Amino acid sequence: MTILKELVPEIYHYAKQAYEGNLAPGEAQKKIVGNGRMNSNSAVTYIRNFKHFLKGERFRRTNNTAVTDYFLQHIYHDYGRQGLENALRALWLHIEYYESTHSSRSVTHRSIHTKYHYILKNGMDAYEQSQIAQKFTKQPPSKQDLVKRLKALEKDHTETITVNNTTYKRHNYAIALIKQLRGYTCQLCGTQIKKKGGGYYIEAAHIIPKYQQGSETLDNILILCPNHHKEFDYGDREILEHSEEKVVFVMNGKEHKVILNNF
Helix, strand or coil, rough: CCCCCHHHHHHHHHHHHCCCCCCCCHHHHHHHHHCCCCCHHHHHHHHHHHHHHCCCCCCCCCHHHHHHHHHHHHHHHHHHHHHHHHHHHEEEEEHHHHHHHHHCCHHHHHHHHHHHHHHHHHCCHHHHHHHHHHHHHHCCCCHHHHHHHHHHHHHCCEEEEEECEEEHHHHHHEEEEEHHHCHHHHCCCCCEEEECCCCCEEEEEEECCHHHHHCCCCEEEEEEEEHHHHHHHHHHHHEEEEECCCEEEECEEEEEEEECCCC
């Protein structure tokens, strides 16, 4: 089912309206079809599949991959974790059905399922940061280049940034740059966590929290292993000194000094 890219948000909107009872399914179908811009049967499929996603039920007629990706992204936004869990269950049941009745595997839908399973487990921000990290793996920038990009970001207060035709949340891009600059290594214990699929797992902690207007800058982000991140967030902590060059703090009775500009 080939459809116009700009039509995908409308498909979601009217399918959602029908699911929530704000629009009769027949009327939602007419809205999607418009003046012959889509096959009527395809419109019915999208409306029905949206309901199956939200109920976690198997569906047989496959979605356009762009629609499937958009549905999952916005179901997570509109219906939360439970909505995405149900949608992933429905998609997996569809994949199993599809592969039992077709000679070829549903590769694209498997990749979409993998993507949103990761998002469900780790969050959308972590997924976006991992995608940026993969680009660094293919063509690692120098430390000088990373610092230059971060300094430029400090002057950019837009919510998103576009790099090589891909748009990211600004804070995710900044954190991904800092993780790369710090070598994915905990700044307190030197731990590196290697991932099975390649690359490293590490977390970012705000010295001044986001709710206190703390930003994603070199002097406000610590790169920490999961244990030290949780201790930093939830332990008995007192900041003794904080500047562009360093941060000194006591955490659960132990003093730490971290140099922030050692690049």
